[in-house]
Each structure stands twice: as structure tokens, then as C-alpha cells.
Amino acid sequence: MARYDYHCPSCGNTFEVEHPMSERPEIACPRCGHTAEKVFAASGIKFEGTGFYNTDQRSKGSSLSGKK
Secondary structure (H helix, E strand, O other): OEEEEEEOOOOOOEEEEEEOOOOOOOOEOOOOOOEOEEOOOOOOOOOOOOOOHHHOOOOOOOOOOOOO
């Protein structure tokens, strides 16, 4: 189950609802009963470990052609 933020344009209430990602339910505001709108929220991404930013380049001694 995923949690989503909803905002009521009628009374300005913002609240959280939990429902499956596959569902697109019509959510009523718990304060006034009007239909609420889903608030878009971008997910945070954090890259950890090796292979990112300055560690994602080959070492200076390696060669793509394999010549000796």
C-alpha cells in the first residue's frame, strides 16, 4: 500500500490516504466532504556506494582498445 497526500480545494485541508497504487479512488475530504485532489510529490533519490559521480569513470591506466 502506498501513501498519498490529498488537498481539498474547498476548505484547504491537506491530508494523507493509504491505498494501492493500482487504485484511483475518489477521495472525500474528512473535514468538509468535498472531493479532494491528489498532490504530486517527487520521490527523493539518494545514490550511495561505488559507481556514482566521480567513481563512475575508468581508472587512468585502463584502455578501451586493449593495445599493449
